Amino acid sequence: MWEWIFTVIFTIEYILRLISIRRPFRYIFSFLGIIDLIALIPSYLSIFFAGAQTLLVFRALRLLRVFRIFKLGHFLTEIHFLKQALRGSLRKIAIFLLTVLTLAVILGSIMYLVEKRENGFTSIPESVYWAIVTITTVGYGDISPITPLGKFVAAIVMLIGYSIIAVPTGILTHDLAIAFKGKTASLETCPDCGYEGHDSDALYCKRCGSSLRVKDVTGKKTSP
Template sequence: MSRLAPRPQRREPQNWREHLYEIIFEADTRAGKLFDVVLLVAILLSVAVVMLESVRSIRSAHGGLLFAAEWFFTILFTVEYVVRLICVPRPLRYVFSFYGIVDLLAILPTYLTAIPYVAGRAGTQRLATIRALRLLRAFRIFKLAHMLSEAEALRQAIWAARAKIAVFLSVVLIAVVIVGSAMHLIEGGKVDADGRPVVTGFDSIPESMYWAIVTMTTVGYGDVSPSTPAGKALAAGMMMLGYCLIIVPTGIVTAELTHVGAKKLSTQVCPGCMAEGHDADAAFCKYCGTHL
């Protein structure tokens, strides 16, 4: 009977930078998990502050406190971002990685509000809610490696079905253009008794295409609707087509999932290229060969 190969031993940190890297970028140690849990709590609180700031009554009553809290979290995340740059072996790789870009975007909006020209722009402060994207780190923090494996399997299935999905989207786009044009021909161009044009919502092909998309996706806002018998018949056909097309993407991806097996992945981040999604028994990065 063959024996299973032992899992590679973790290489111990050799200096303070490697030790700091292990705490900040890994979730396999107690210190690393504690750091990421505290970070997640801070992210949740900062997003809550931005949401509360958007409520007029709360902003008028506690505007100063919310302003101070927002700058506190921004400075905290700025220090964290700088520390990440210091301890990572290749800073530029981290800066242009997915999490690096998200971490930078999480602190930029508050600093932009300090610029006189930008400070008066509405919505700049609310861009700070992009920090919610950093909650994706929860997959690494709580050792949800099995969820990472399933997510990787889903990604592979979607990528394998990309050609079929592209054909499906092309069919949908063609149907929207044809039905939108037909509805514009049927419902558009109406005039009242005095010969003045009547606004029907189908006054142009783009507006009719908007109605077709809303109808096909079964959303049905009701802001635009046909009034003629021919228009209603076309709308009924569009609704039935929408119900039939809803299940197509699900079937395509499901068929590909049956051919993709979920591999067990680890939560480690490569110190060389900042890539994730390594096999649980991997000792080296499968993208650049760096020792994990």
């Protein structure tokens, strides 16, 4: 019953949308329009083909109703800010992950030399796997150090993992805060201290006071 109630509601919404917009065919063949139509078709197909054994495969179309969730993105403007933040932090997070991977290779190699094969660290890739699992605080426990020196190295790896696990979150949060400032925010970096997040019309750095831009003879602001 509830299934048909929601199907009718979505059908009415789809028809009203076609009536209210100026170019209905443009909406019908758009990405969101196709998703809306696909979300409605399975329910009506079940009316005509419910008793046909050979057409039970059409029931699989009901799975396509999950595409309705994509409609929410059309109304949530916050997704724009999230995309902008992800785009701004992508390079920073990539550099961070590369640094963590390099650190995992170094620590895994050290653990391989300390623990040897008889303690489960049969190869450097296996030891690097252990380092990644430990740094990310997953800790499967399938490989663990036995020697006192190995346990000491493992303790250092655990502390490193706890200290860096929140770095990507901080990077994304910083860029997300900048994105929410809208047009008043700028990603311009101070040439002296490297601070980001100045106002779009800022001439001096908020942190160190250094000049960000200078005005040319036309009165426009340019980079120094």
